[in-house]
Amino acid sequence: MPLEGIDGLELPAAADMHVHLRDGEMTELVVPTIRQGGVNTVFVMPNLVPPVTSVRHALDYQSRLQELEPNVTFLMSLYLHKNITPDTVKEAKAHGIAGIKSYPHGVTTNSHQGVVSYEEFYPVFEEMERQDMVLNIHGEVPSTAHEDITVLNAEEAFLPTLLDLHRRFPKLRIILEHCTSAAAIKAVNQCGPNVAGTITAHHIFMTVDSWAGDPHCFCKPVAKLPSDRRALLRTVVSGDPKFFLGTDSAPHAAKSKRADKVAAGVFTQPFAVGLVIDALEEGLEMGVLQAKDVTKEKLEGFLSGYGRAFYKLPEEAKERIVVKKGTATIPEILVSEDGGIEVVPFRRGKITWGVEWKQ
Amino acid sequence: MPLEGIDGLELPAAADMHVHLRDGEMTELVVPTIRQGGVNTVFVMPNLVPPVTSVRHALDYQSRLQELEPNVTFLMSLYLHKNITPDTVKEAKAHGIAGIKSYPHGVTTNSHQGVVSYEEFYPVFEEMERQDMVLNIHGEVPSTAHEDITVLNAEEAFLPTLLDLHRRFPKLRIILEHCTSAAAIKAVNQCGPNVAGTITAHHIFMTVDSWAGDPHCFCKPVAKLPSDRRALLRTVVSGDPKFFLGTDSAPHAAKSKRADKVAAGVFTQPFAVGLVIDALEEGLEMGVLQAKDVTKEKLEGFLSGYGRAFYKLPEEAKERIVVKKGTATIPEILVSEDGGIEVVPFRRGKITWGVEWKQ
Numbered sequence: 001m002p003l004e005g006i007d008g009l010e011l012p013a014a015a016d017m018h019v020h021l022r023d024g025e026m027t028e029l030v031v032p033t034i035r036q037g038g039v040n041t042v043f044v045m046p047n048l049v050p051p052v053t054s055v056r057h058a059l060d061y062q063s064r065l066q067e068l069e070p071n072v073t074f075l076m077s078l079y080l081h082k083n084i085t086p087d088t089v090k091e092a093k094a095h096g097i098a099g100i101k102s103y104p105h106g107v108t109t110n111s112h113q114g115v116v117s118y119e120e121f122y123p124v125f126e127e128m129e130r131q132d133m134v135l136n137i138h139g140e141v142p143s144t145a146h147e148d149i150t151v152l153n154a155e156e157a158f159l160p161t162l163l164d165l166h167r168r169f170p171k172l173r174i175i176l177e178h179c180t181s182a183a184a185i186k187a188v189n190q191c192g193p194n195v196a197g198t199i200t201a202h203h204i205f206m207t208v209d210s211w212a213g214d215p216h217c218f219c220k221p222v223a224k225l226p227s228d229r230r231a232l233l234r235t236v237v238s239g240d241p242k243f244f245l246g247t248d249s250a251p252h253a254a255k256s257k258r259a260d261k262v263a264a265g266v267f268t269q270p271f272a273v274g275l276v277i278d279a280l281e282e283g284l285e286m287g288v289l290q291a292k293d294v295t296k297e298k299l300e301g302f303l304s305g306y307g308r309a310f311y312k313l314p315e316e317a318k319e320r321i322v323v324k325k326g327t328a329t330i331p332e333i334l335v336s337e338d339g340g341i342e343v344v345p346f347r348r349g350k351i352t353w354g355v356e357w358k359q
Numbered sequence: 360m361p362l363e364g365i366d367g368l369e370l371p372a373a374a375d376m377h378v379h380l381r382d383g384e385m386t387e388l389v390v391p392t393i394r395q396g397g398v399n400t401v402f403v404m405p406n407l408v409p410p411v412t413s414v415r416h417a418l419d420y421q422s423r424l425q426e427l428e429p430n431v432t433f434l435m436s437l438y439l440h441k442n443i444t445p446d447t448v449k450e451a452k453a454h455g456i457a458g459i460k461s462y463p464h465g466v467t468t469n470s471h472q473g474v475v476s477y478e479e480f481y482p483v484f485e486e487m488e489r490q491d492m493v494l495n496i497h498g499e500v501p502s503t504a505h506e507d508i509t510v511l512n513a514e515e516a517f518l519p520t521l522l523d524l525h526r527r528f529p530k531l532r533i534i535l536e537h538c539t540s541a542a543a544i545k546a547v548n549q550c551g552p553n554v555a556g557t558i559t560a561h562h563i564f565m566t567v568d569s570w571a572g573d574p575h576c577f578c579k580p581v582a583k584l585p586s587d588r589r590a591l592l593r594t595v596v597s598g599d600p601k602f603f604l605g606t607d608s609a610p611h612a613a614k615s616k617r618a619d620k621v622a623a624g625v626f627t628q629p630f631a632v633g634l635v636i637d638a639l640e641e642g643l644e645m646g647v648l649q650a651k652d653v654t655k656e657k658l659e660g661f662l663s664g665y666g667r668a669f670y671k672l673p674e675e676a677k678e679r680i681v682v683k684k685g686t687a688t689i690p691e692i693l694v695s696e697d698g699g700i701e702v703v704p705f706r707r708g709k710i711t712w713g714v715e716w717k718q
Contacts, residue, residue, distance in 0.1 A: 143568050145585040145645065151571045152511075152584075209502050211571070212510045212581055213621040218572055225511075226504040258617045260703070262572040286505065344619070 003281050003294060006323065010358065011296070013040035013319040014273050014303040017075075017311070018136075018177050018198050018246025020045045020109075020265065021065060029336045029343065030251050030269055031068040038273030038321045038355035041308065043075040043136075043246065046101055047110040051079035055091045075311065077101045077136060080115055086127035098311055099134035099175075100124070107140045107154065108220035108264050109250065114138075118165065125165070129172040134311065137162065139176045139184065140221055151222045152208070155180055159187040166191045173310070178203065178248045180221040182231035188242055196310050197235075198246025199302075201275035202266040202346050204232045205282065215257040216344050219250060220264040233283040236276070236302050237293040244307035247272050254333065254342040268346045271330055273303060274353035275346065277323060320358040327354030362640050362653060365682065369717065370655070372399035372678040373632050373662040376434075376670070377495075377536055377557050377605025379404045379468075379624065380424060388695045388702065389610050389628055390427040397632030397680045397714035400432040400667065402495075402605065405460055406469040410438035414450045434670065436460045436495060439474055445486035457670055458493035458534075459483070466499045466513065467579035467623050468609065473497075477520065484524070488531040493670065496521065498535045498543065499580050510581045511567070514539055518546040525550045532669070537562065537607045539580045541590035547601055555669050556594075557605025558661075560634035561625040561705050563591045564641065574616040575703050578609065579623040592642040595635070595661050596652040603666035606631050613692065613701040627705045630689055632662060633712035634705065636682060679717040686713030 016034070019042045021027050034042060044065065046052035052061060058076045065074045075098040078084060084100065092100070102121075103114035115121070128135055139162055140154040149157050162176055176188050179197040188197040206223035223229070235243050249272065250265025257263060268275055277299075283289035330350050334343045375393070378401045380386050393401060403424065405411035411420060417435045424433045434457040437443060443459065451459070461480075462473035474480065487494055498521055499513040508516050521535055535547050538556040547556040565582035576582070594602050608631065609624025616622060627634055636658075642648035689709050693702045 145566065145588075148585045150566055150568045150584060152567055207504065208509045208511055208567075213577055213623060214619070215574065215621065216619065222571060225509060226507045229504075258619065260573070260575065260617065262574065264572060 003277065003284065003291070003325070006277065006294065006299070007325040008322060009296060009299075010320050010322050011300055012304040013321055014038045014245060015041040015307040016245055016247050016249070016272050017043040017175070017307040018045065018200070018248045019043065019269065020047070020248070020250040022251060023048050025336050025341050026251055026253070027064070028068060029334060029341055031065055031072075033270035033334070034069060034072050035357070036270045036355070038323070040071065040319050041073040041075065041313070043098060043311070044077060046077045046079040047103065049110055051081060051110065051113055052077070053079050053081040053083040055088065055095050055097060058092070058097055059095060075099070079103070079113070080121060080124070081113055082120075084124055086123050089124060089127040089131055089133060093131040093133055097133075099136045100128060101136040101138070103138045104140055104142060104158070106142055108138060111138070118161065122168070125169050125172055129169050132173065134173045134175060136175050136177055138178075151220070152224060155221045156183040159183060162187055162195070163190065166195050170194065175310070177246060178221060179232065179243070181224050181228045185231050185235050185243070193242070196242045196244065198248070199232055199236055199243055200246065200248045200266075201268045201272055201279065204229065204236060204276070204279040205347070215259070215262040216346065216348070217266060218262050218264055219248070219266045230288045233279065233288050237280065237289060237298045239298045239301060241301060241306040241309060243302065244310065245272070245276065245303050246307070251343045254344050257344060266346045267343050270334070270345060271328065271352050273321065273323060273355050274328055276303065277353045278347075322356045322358060324354045324356065326351050328352045362636065362643065362650070362684070365636065365653065365658070366684040367681060368655060368658075369679050369681050370659055371663040372680055373397045373604060374400040374666040375604055375606050375608070375631050376402040376534070376666040377404065377559070377607045378402065378628065379406070379607070379609040381610060382407050384695050384700050385610055385612070386423070387427060388693060388700055390424055390431075392629035392693070393428060393431050394716070395629045395714070397682070399430065399678050400434065400672070402434040402457060402670070403436060405436045405438040406462065408469055410440060410469065410472055411436070412438050412440040412442040414447065414454050414456060417451070417456055418454060434458070438462070438472070439480060439483070440472055441479075443483055445482050448483060448486040448490055448492060452490040452492055456492075458495045459487060460495040460497070462497045463499055463501060463517070465501055467497060470497070477524065481527070484528050484531055488528050491532065493532045493534060495534050495536055510579070511583060514580045515542040518542060521546055521554070522549065525554050529553065534669070536605060537580060538591065538602070540583050540587045544590050544594050544602070552601070555601045555603065557607070558591055558595055558602055559605065559607045559625075560627045560631055560638065563588065563595060563635070563638040564706070574618070574621040575705065575707070576625060577621050577623055578607070578625045589647045592638065592647050596639065596648060596657050598657045598660060600660060600665040600668060602661065603669065604631070604635065604662050605666070610702045613703050616703060625705045626702050629693070629704060630687065630711050632680065632682060632714050633687055635662065636712045681715045681717060683713045683715065685710050687711050
């Protein structure tokens, strides 16, 4: 039986370095599920409506999150936008904001205020470099039929921009968020240690077939080919500190999924750690991974240590979790207290690894 | 203005050599829209529940269709299935059934009774060859992750089987239905004149981006890359009699589209001819086609003549239609008389070319 050595394993609490916690009622539904997923530290995305483009907005948002769940560390981000100046960067740093997230214009949920050209932000990036802040990049170019760019190669087509930014700002810490392709892994590896990549729980499960006809598996960047999935699975257990967990858990109301225009995003928050282990088990069953690849050390690094180190968090997680095979069942749906919002989780109805918090 | 010479053009009534007319209430909603689309001859798919595997079932179905719309010629098909024997082929031919449709197991709507291996049907194909019946092929292999087969290359991976069948049964008339890729066009061209391909109205509009997040654009085979779309557009106006219209219009209840598992199929029936001309206009705007490519002769061939000739229909359409730019609006939704069924048409809300029937 694969991964038997992992059952009952004690691990540091996970750090999920890419989460969407939304606003309002959705926030109230989602935030309490963070610890359920084995996570005590999250890097929070700023693509609210309107986007989080001021330090004050970010800190207000952080207070609301903290109030809902005092036992999670919320690392905050700003949305890269014309409102952001070098002074904003200094102010952000002074207030402990961890990163600035760049969305290319129009490629995903609430990205219509995103970046058209990076050049205008070079002064911001210079200041970020000086202040040692993290630039978080959604690495896709918009689709253009005449250049043969589609959702399938939009990430790969972005990679020269990543390499260019790294060359221009070699000390800037950059994260290529939610890597979905073998090409993205390779590009991150080509860069120096200042450039890292996050990998989601869902992209190590999925291919293009997963979202063909399934709105709950549709997200941006889309899941790609089986060869890309294999590359991601291998990277998760590579022991390479440049790659760590960022689930990109992205809750949408079920009615926005069962819709004429399907909202992009996969919701994995309540089972973040369990899903990663499930995917590794699938990788073993498919023969992509071998049992010896999945060690305690590599799990610790991917799920917790590498991300915390990249963000230069003061210390390793003291809290510990224990993962237990087959002890959790993913519900068909999550419903808010007053029934006003329903969210369909990824792999609904399936059994997964449960997480217990060590006292 | 592109295609101005086409406005007001008189054409033979179109032949749509691949339609899904379903059963029951859906049939009543859809059949009356065939002529609205400029079509008076259709080749009807047999993937009802249960599938049409007997001559009697096909003829009963034909009677029901004919009763609903006496002014359309319904060419009938059987579903390739273990129930079909060489004797069934003879009986089918004697009763005027035009073709036998092969669905690979499990690749699209109601295909779970489809073909696992073609070899067992060689005796059937031999008899079809003798009887001069048409074999209609849904040309996709099932996805298999370890062989890197996904919905994106499932058609291309099927093409060696097409070439093999053509080699084994060189006189068998074969149609590779709903070609979606440059590779499929090439494979059909490699074969002799007994092998043809149908092209839908929607695949000459779409790429993978179209169905990423839009359930109404999701169908099997899926729309592929911009280069594939360009190849299809060029083929439509190539004047090559091996390629003709088969819309694969596939109505599904709107609730099966806005769903956890999206039904595969795009509904184009009421605007079949208009949509083809719209797509050619887009092809001109994109610079894929030139105005001189879109001639009356090529339109007549693709929309009507080539398909009728391949099926050896007794004579050219005597009925005539006139196409008029911008005179029709695609409704947001089609609703059955009692409101029990709603279907969302392709390019809902858009203006298209209207069709008038000449008296």
